[in-house]
Amino acid sequence: MSETASKGQDYESSLSGATSGVAEFERRKGALYSVQHALHTNPALVPLIVLVLSIVVFGLLLGSKFFSPFALTLILQQVQIVGIVAAAQSLVILTAGIDLSVGAIMVLSSVVMGQFTFRYGLPPAVAVLCGLACGTLMGFINGILVAKVKLPPFIVTLGMWQIVLATNFLYSANETIRAQDIEAQAPLFQFFGTVIAIGGARLTYGAIFMVVLFLFLAYVLKQTAWGRHVYAIGDDKEAAELSGIETDKVLISVYMASGLICAFAGWALVGRIGSVSPTSGQLANIESITAVVIGGISLFGGRGDVLGSLFGALIVGVFTLGLRLLGADAQWTYLLIGVLIIAAVAVDQWIRKVST
Amino acid sequence: MSETASKGQDYESSLSGATSGVAEFERRKGALYSVQHALHTNPALVPLIVLVLSIVVFGLLLGSKFFSPFALTLILQQVQIVGIVAAAQSLVILTAGIDLSVGAIMVLSSVVMGQFTFRYGLPPAVAVLCGLACGTLMGFINGILVAKVKLPPFIVTLGMWQIVLATNFLYSANETIRAQDIEAQAPLFQFFGTVIAIGGARLTYGAIFMVVLFLFLAYVLKQTAWGRHVYAIGDDKEAAELSGIETDKVLISVYMASGLICAFAGWALVGRIGSVSPTSGQLANIESITAVVIGGISLFGGRGDVLGSLFGALIVGVFTLGLRLLGADAQWTYLLIGVLIIAAVAVDQWIRKVST
Amino acid sequence: ASHSVGACLITKTDTNPFFVKMKEGATAKAEELGIDLKTFAGKVDGDHETQVQAIETCIADGAKGILIAASDTSSIVPAVQQAREAGLVVIALDTPLNPIDAADATFATDNFLAGELIGKWAAAQLGDAAADAKIAMLDLAVSQPTVGVLRDQGFLTGFGIDVMDPNKWGDEEDPRIVGNDVTQGNEEGGRRAMESLLASDPMINVVYTINEPAAAGAYEALKAIGRENDVLIVSVDGGCPGIQNVADGVIGATSQQYPLKMASLGIEAIAKWAEDGTKPEPTEGKDFFDTGVALVTDKPAEGVESISVQEGTDLCWG
Amino acid sequence: MTVQPVVQGRGIVKRYGHVTAIDHSDFDLYPGEVLAVIGDNGAGKSSIVKAICGAVQPDEGEIMIEGKPVHFSSPLQAREMGIEIVYQQLALSPALSIADNMFAGRELRKPGIMGTVFRQLDKKAMEKFARDKLTELGLMTVQSINQAVETLSGGQRQGVAVARAAAFARKFIIMDEPTAALGVKESRRVLELIQDVRAKGIPIILISHNMPHVFEVADRVHIHRLGKRHAVVDPNKITMSDAVAIMTGAQEPPPVEEQQLAPKAA
Amino acid sequence: MTVQPVVQGRGIVKRYGHVTAIDHSDFDLYPGEVLAVIGDNGAGKSSIVKAICGAVQPDEGEIMIEGKPVHFSSPLQAREMGIEIVYQQLALSPALSIADNMFAGRELRKPGIMGTVFRQLDKKAMEKFARDKLTELGLMTVQSINQAVETLSGGQRQGVAVARAAAFARKFIIMDEPTAALGVKESRRVLELIQDVRAKGIPIILISHNMPHVFEVADRVHIHRLGKRHAVVDPNKITMSDAVAIMTGAQEPPPVEEQQLAPKAA
Ligand SMILES: Nc1ncnc2c1ncn2[C@@H]1O[C@H](COP(=O)(O)OP(=O)(O)OP(=O)(O)O)[C@@H](O)[C@H]1O
Ligand SMILES: Nc1ncnc2c1ncn2[C@@H]1O[C@H](COP(=O)(O)OP(=O)(O)OP(=O)(O)O)[C@@H](O)[C@H]1O
Numbered sequence A, B: 001m002s003e004t005a006s007k008g009q010d011y012e013s014s015l016s017g018a019t020s021g022v023a024e025f026e027r028r029k030g031a032l033y034s035v036q037h038a039l040h041t042n043p044a045l046v047p048l049i050v051l052v053l054s055i056v057v058f059g060l061l062l063g064s065k066f067f068s069p070f071a072l073t074l075i076l077q078q079v080q081i082v083g084i085v086a087a088a089q090s091l092v093i094l095t096a097g098i099d100l101s102v103g104a105i106m107v108l109s110s111v112v113m114g115q116f117t118f119r120y121g122l123p124p125a126v127a128v129l130c131g132l133a134c135g136t137l138m139g140f141i142n143g144i145l146v147a148k149v150k151l152p153p154f155i156v157t158l159g160m161w162q163i164v165l166a167t168n169f170l171y172s173a174n175e176t177i178r179a180q181d182i183e184a185q186a187p188l189f190q191f192f193g194t195v196i197a198i199g200g201a202r203l204t205y206g207a208i209f210m211v212v213l214f215l216f217l218a219y220v221l222k223q224t225a226w227g228r229h230v231y232a233i234g235d236d237k238e239a240a241e242l243s244g245i246e247t248d249k250v251l252i253s254v255y256m257a258s259g260l261i262c263a264f265a266g267w268a269l270v271g272r273i274g275s276v277s278p279t280s281g282q283l284a285n286i287e288s289i290t291a292v293v294i295g296g297i298s299l300f301g302g303r304g305d306v307l308g309s310l311f312g313a314l315i316v317g318v319f320t321l322g323l324r325l326l327g328a329d330a331q332w333t334y335l336l337i338g339v340l341i342i343a344a345v346a347v348d349q350w351i352r353k354v355s356t
Numbered sequence C: 001a002s003h004s005v006g007a008c009l010i011t012k013t014d015t016n017p018f019f020v021k022m023k024e025g026a027t028a029k030a031e032e033l034g035i036d037l038k039t040f041a042g043k044v045d046g047d048h049e050t051q052v053q054a055i056e057t058c059i060a061d062g063a064k065g066i067l068i069a070a071s072d073t074s075s076i077v078p079a080v081q082q083a084r085e086a087g088l089v090v091i092a093l094d095t096p097l098n099p100i101d102a103a104d105a106t107f108a109t110d111n112f113l114a115g116e117l118i119g120k121w122a123a124a125q126l127g128d129a130a131a132d133a134k135i136a137m138l139d140l141a142v143s144q145p146t147v148g149v150l151r152d153q154g155f156l157t158g159f160g161i162d163v164m165d166p167n168k169w170g171d172e173e174d175p176r177i178v179g180n181d182v183t184q185g186n187e188e189g190g191r192r193a194m195e196s197l198l199a200s201d202p203m204i205n206v207v208y209t210i211n212e213p214a215a216a217g218a219y220e221a222l223k224a225i226g227r228e229n230d231v232l233i234v235s236v237d238g239g240c241p242g243i244q245n246v247a248d249g250v251i252g253a254t255s256q257q258y259p260l261k262m263a264s265l266g267i268e269a270i271a272k273w274a275e276d277g278t279k280p281e282p283t284e285g286k287d288f289f290d291t292g293v294a295l296v297t298d299k300p301a302e303g304v305e306s307i308s309v310q311e312g313t314d315l316c317w318g
Numbered sequence D, E: 001m002t003v004q005p006v007v008q009g010r011g012i013v014k015r016y017g018h019v020t021a022i023d024h025s026d027f028d029l030y031p032g033e034v035l036a037v038i039g040d041n042g043a044g045k046s047s048i049v050k051a052i053c054g055a056v057q058p059d060e061g062e063i064m065i066e067g068k069p070v071h072f073s074s075p076l077q078a079r080e081m082g083i084e085i086v087y088q089q090l091a092l093s094p095a096l097s098i099a100d101n102m103f104a105g106r107e108l109r110k111p112g113i114m115g116t117v118f119r120q121l122d123k124k125a126m127e128k129f130a131r132d133k134l135t136e137l138g139l140m141t142v143q144s145i146n147q148a149v150e151t152l153s154g155g156q157r158q159g160v161a162v163a164r165a166a167a168f169a170r171k172f173i174i175m176d177e178p179t180a181a182l183g184v185k186e187s188r189r190v191l192e193l194i195q196d197v198r199a200k201g202i203p204i205i206l207i208s209h210n211m212p213h214v215f216e217v218a219d220r221v222h223i224h225r226l227g228k229r230h231a232v233v234d235p236n237k238i239t240m241s242d243a244v245a246i247m248t249g250a251q252e253p254p255p256v257e258e259q260q261l262a263p264k265a266a
């Protein structure tokens, strides 16, 4: 026979009288508090503020040369490729991964588009689809290796980077397809290069695509189950798995999405430079990671807002153009960009600290 | 008055009779088990086995062309720079960091040595010390930013990479100091290039330095408190901090050690290429990370053996030379190295899985 | 500085001494003529996107003209066109664009010719032994940037080897070629590539190198096995350390190019254009202005025009 | 005569490297009962329930659920069968909110086109559900259902995990020390909840070091010792001190015929 | 007349974002006593002891140790003063061995030149010490002292943390739910250990949800409620059910003059 009454231990008898109200704590109020709270809950706000500030500063320093519709939309155009790739990179980094192969996938996809039309004579629309499929396939391979073979993403994409890049050089025979030929035979390839001029502002479809892509990803990440799973995996993969998320499927889909977006970047690249060139995009991985991290997404995964990466890419674009217009030479610009990478993240860190 | 006797609850009365022997479980015995256990407890064994196997396979395929003292010591020479840098990288990665600035620090240190003698006329020995101090200083800056400002190592060293590299180009004005001039005026710079020939084998001081450095680090990491702290920080920084490790000091010292080792790599680089060239070492960061990861050190920190990185560097060296000797062209070699990075880590993973 | 004439110099990289000197030449000339020069460069060999950005920045900056050493001769064309439409004069330096008339003018060396000269010289030096030479080809990068391809294929043509596809290195089948390897155009890469090729055939006796730093690295590798005196190393560029190496016998012969000349001619042309709108004329009989290339060696070979090391030293660029 | 067990494990072995955590152990859970598993630290209690739900794969032995052999390769498969687990090391994603955690992997989508085409989540509904479940458990000190789990106290996190399991289980629930971090009041709610779940006919495996709790709710007590099922006793027929004595090795287990290997036929 | 408290906290406030975890709370620990801190989940018990040992910095208020105001910026400084803490979320490095963990930050070096010049660790001595301490705690199910902590069961890990604190404390020890994951036998050892430590004159702050344990070892019971010190009672003068009632808000705390804000003068 049990020694204790089945109604619980004696000392619990008083429990029935326990208050059951929700704990009420004093709350801080006021404007400062609201700002802090906003910064805390919207990780993309900090890079946005840095972006706006840097535009203002360069605008003051350079006047209309910089602060003109032409120059500002030029920045959009200049960052579009890195921006699109950074969108792909953000997805992967949110899962606590990293994708070093983004640039290589982008270039190979554009080469596939070009060669399928110019070497095999496929209609441009079909070639574009093949290019997009190629990017997705590369992403799929990354995903399988990461999710199923359980290799670290850094090493998988480091290997794939070399493999895809070498394949690209071997397959394309290092030949550029000239802009003139594309214009004549496959203008679809240059679709993203189409310009809409509104006054001095010059927007390309590619730049618009970048912005729309980011908005779309922001929606998907915040409002769908898949998006929550991406965050959960980045946060703690094992916990996500135990709590019932199909981590493998989600991971594979993330890498496939990354590959697909990179293929779109490849298409946009053709629009931007006019031609199909196998030597493009060699620094796209480092540049996209820079944008993502300046944008406030944690490299450890699970934290940050994809829109931050857009602002991150734009910050780098603003500084690059601004510094060059100020007359800094290339090495000085690199040096200053280096300083700014560190400074931007330090400021971000500092603001976050203040806000908790 | 307390309701329970102060001698514990009633049901615990029987505790005094509890057995107090150590739990005995059935243990698996035999050779297979010993192998598995060895693999599990010595993470450097797997890359060592891969290394030996790859030497054997290439030896069988290529015969004496590859399996000669000359070719084998040539590999040692070819990997010495990457190997030394990988030693630095290993330290940082063991703390769950990453150092993208290793190559830049190496080159800047070698440029400082060269310029201090050839531009300012300092004695070579003093110039070497200045170069080593320069590397340590760069590492110190990395360390402060990581430990004190609490920025992610990736972003700190990404920024420092650009800063140091730009400084290097600006300071050196891209001018090479020729091997002949160094030989005449500052042979000390080429110290690590000194060759010891034993039969067909040709060892340089640089290659010997690399091996000794790895043995030294292996000792320090395993046998000293500092080494245990490096592992603890990489494992779980917060836990390490709470359990009383001075994480900031240890982290700063790790980055300083990394900088110093990179400066030594810069010195060894002068020995290897004869001249002081500011354009060297641009891929040293990626190559060293590759070596570390193939060597079985986890990018998440806290796990792995520094000797693994040595074997990792040698594996890449063996494959590069072996494939070239088999007649693969440069682009194919590049592609195959990519495949091998993935395969090596997959094999490692698989063996570890079998052994648990 | 808004009232002075603005100009841009865009080079392939700003780490290769060749382009560093080009930049120095242009800066000096620009100062002399009172031109406000901004310089740009790709980040690595083959990086043409940064060059496109640079052109756009120049347009935004209101520059009068652009000097560009293009990394990808056809990919850059739409951006160049945009610049010309915006009223800038665009002058290609060092490397002609594809098509060549995409630029307003071209001040270039013929990289293929540069390669051909060292190829011919090497063949002539070997004489009959050329028939069973063992050649190591030390190229630039796996991405096969044009300049590397032109020099490589020029060398082979000069040496008398069938190059198969002239737009690609590495597809040749001549048994005299031991192999191609890449050097990144620096000493470290040169040494490593040389060692690898030596391991596959230690009896190599001719070494083509993409530039003089790679040649210096290759020399170190040969020295390490004591073969530095019985191998012919040829190279391209003509930088002062390179010419010094020819004098010291490290390099047998090198094709010298004149980046300072290209740059200063380019700046002058932009000044002229800003002044009265005239564009420079190409060299007689060519569709570009040839700034020339000269073979520098102290061992002249028959049938190959060359200048002495002394002359080379007077003309060298840094 | 014999009822079919919900879970039946035979000769299960699990080794971690050279540690044998489960050593040819048997296991039985019958319909509608609360089976308590007690044992010293390191006896292998967590390991055996992990083997049952697929979180680890046993090296030997056979596991049958409702008479059919199963080989779960991940706890997800167990979950699809309606098995819920509260892990000792809680399986919660620190940066996600309480509601996100409760619905991880089975989110509700908005009705209509927003849900089917745009696949938008119905956050309102999920939050309401999560809040209701927590309130049932008396975890009202949580200030906001959108709070990230990492900002909760240890006990609050435990409560979230228990609430999740209770809300979604259909076949059975495994609870690995669910009250270890809970306060007096919260523990009581969990015990009441266990009884509620049993009343719904869903059996529960309860691992606990708290003897009064075990003796209060368990129908049978599985005593685990040194990786093995050492004895199964009836809490109404044995005293707590005898159970503890058997568990710690101070006393021999009763002969098998006196043990309670299956519930008494009702 | 009044003994100087070892720890004295006044008006401590700690906010996490918009959550106020400690709300102008006081705190006193006197020499040689075991002070139990009880309270609902989320009441702020862990937060207040973290504020005392420097693991978090309070936003307001003053903390004095032996009468001197202190502002620890990290728990390391507290440790240097001889304060040891067993954290609720254990502060152990998973991949390091038990011995490594016990000595983290205060390793023993070999005697002689190997230790002073080559700075070699004395692994043997550390392992022996670690094994002895664990044996004192009765944690003999650990198979090897060189086992990585991540391979231990939850209870075994808890034991390692408790053993570490007991072995090194000089001023006082804070234990945040040290027996939560422990088995019956192991819990008993920890309680005995607490009494041993007190006998050595080292005071202990014990946070626990286990009322019988609290009433068994505590000299005074600090009841925490909604971020504040709600009452301090004498376990010999109040019943468990009254304490629980006060803690959960079912009963008003006794008037201050009846409380036990300081130990009775001996
Ligand atoms: N991942 C692992 N790797 C190696 N050994 C492990 C692992 N997990 C558990 N063990 C070992 O297996 C044995 C049983 O562990 P388990 O966690 O099942 O014990 P338990 O009965 O749940 O203990 P507790 O009551 O403390 O939670 C222990 O000796 C433990 O050290
Ligand atoms: N890092 C943090 N960020 C935000 N809120 C926190 C953090 N840590 C604790 N809190 C909040 O502070 C309050 C007090 O938490 P604390 O951990 O001190 O409670 P506790 O009394 O120790 O509870 P338990 O008995 O469950 O351990 C809780 O409401 C918790 O949600």
Ligand SMILES: [Mg+2]
Binding pocket: D045, D046, D047, D088, D176, E153, E154, E155
């Ligand atoms: Mg357990």
Ligand SMILES: [Mg+2]
Binding pocket: D153, D154, D155, E045, E046, E047, E088, E176
């Ligand atoms: Mg707590």
